[in-house]
Amino acid sequence: MKITTIPTYEDIKRVHEAIAPYINKTPVLTSSSINKISGATIYFKCENFQKVGAFKMRGAASATMALSPEELAKGVATHSSGNHAQAVALSAKNYQTKAYIVMPSNAPSIKRAATEGYGAEIITCEPTLEARETTLKAVVEKTGATFLHPYNNYDVIAGQATCAKELIEEVGLLDVVMAPIGGGGLMSGTALTTRALLPNAKVIGAEPEVADDAYRSFKSGTMQYNTRIDTIADGLRTNLGEYTLDIILKNVDDIITVSEEEIVNAMRLIWERMKIIIEPSCSVPLAAVLQQPERFKGKKIGIILTGGNVDVEGLPF
């Protein structure tokens, strides 16, 4: 049963129960040295330990589960060279159907291999957004598979919302809940859950300065577009969608932008002090906390670490 309006907390609870067999309940970690440095008490929800190495598994499982038996039989399709591709591929496998993944020809061979490893069929296209969309359309027409959008989809958003639900259920009261913003699926889900469970908490998004579509959209109240996307936080190069902008405008208290240098410094801090591998996108909320120490001093903050799929041969340090 598909969710056709902004997900309620009842929707999120139902989705969480339904996808539980297919996701990891990831740990919440703290670091006394990062608390000391930041002056805050930070609870990191570690989706780098999630299946396929990223929170995207939650949304993909939710959207796949929402399909009718007839739709499910025909398979699922998406275009992605990243975590969403692997998440859709594994979800299709879990629900015993086919996944068709359109990937640009310049996608890293390791991501291609991982996606094929889950049994997906890869369709290669030219590395342009237009080619991706045209190729996907052709695949959907030919196979009858259902397109699973990576974030502009209420079932996906309800899936991503289960991450903040686990965080808050484990930690309890928080003053602030933060997530990075790319397409806005995680931010939307995080905001919906936090509003329901912690009505007094602030919901704050974080975004790279050089891909600040969400920040400008939030401040102006209308959709703005990225003019640059040359951020190291490769998961955050995407623009908001119609659904996610709407939810963010209604449920997020503020968005903070951070520089590339701040992102790398925060990433290094998490690697060195917490001994866990996170992708650059994860470190954007911590970078925001460190940028504004007075604002966050003494606060209990929940931060969602989005994933750990990083090429260890191309590190920024």
Add this chain to the structure above:
Amino acid sequence: MKITTIPTYEDIKRVHEAIAPYINKTPVLTSSSINKISGATIYFKCENFQKVGAFKMRGAASATMALSPEELAKGVATHSSGNHAQAVALSAKNYQTKAYIVMPSNAPSIKRAATEGYGAEIITCEPTLEARETTLKAVVEKTGATFLHPYNNYDVIAGQATCAKELIEEVGLLDVVMAPIGGGGLMSGTALTTRALLPNAKVIGAEPEVADDAYRSFKSGTMQYNTRIDTIADGLRTNLGEYTLDIILKNVDDIITVSEEEIVNAMRLIWERMKIIIEPSCSVPLAAVLQQPERFKGKKIGIILTGGNVDVEGLPF
């Protein structure tokens, strides 16, 4: 009260209780993809999440705790440029006494700063073993501090033994328990605990081929010395001591040596699949398992991951 003969399991239990306030009970992690690749079921005891980022904290806490009030008042001393230095510094701080750490002038400034951060006094010397020992002797004579040897010390060995104790208490029956061998403190402690708790389990050490003093000592039954130490596993360049050789000869079933390439491959596998940061020494036992798949197929194996203090600017991939 110092332990003056090979630690009994009663000693190890007493030490564990005494040092508990000063150490983390580190998690045991598994990886379905590493299990699939190895054909075994592997339980990784994650001492990379230990205080100071390494198991050395256990031994240093144990040895500090064993001092008399008079000794404790005069402080503790050691020579080390690595994890033992930080562990002794933090232990001294915990027991409210002074630490004097002799460090070679070429020690990485980050390690020096970390050790000073715990309040230790650093005494710099020429980067030779002779200069380290001479300088340490002068420091001990001048201050009256007690020298805490990094491994040839029964209190240290009893401390390191608490790591396998936590692992076995959490996981239960294991067919094999493995640790890497440098000076042999962790291997000795691991062997003593495993013999006591799991008399039917095999205790297997793993060592780099290019620093195989323990392998050759084990096979010949007499102390052999490293002629080369140019291994990436920087924690394993040390030679066995008299106490650790004795315990290893009596309690270890086998030692496997692995190539540098096998070490790097196993390290990368843990980074990429488990999303945790480990130092190269940690990956030596997994490299041994992957080298001999038939031997370990279907076995339940406990492996101690020793630490996570690695320079992220100098990675081998």
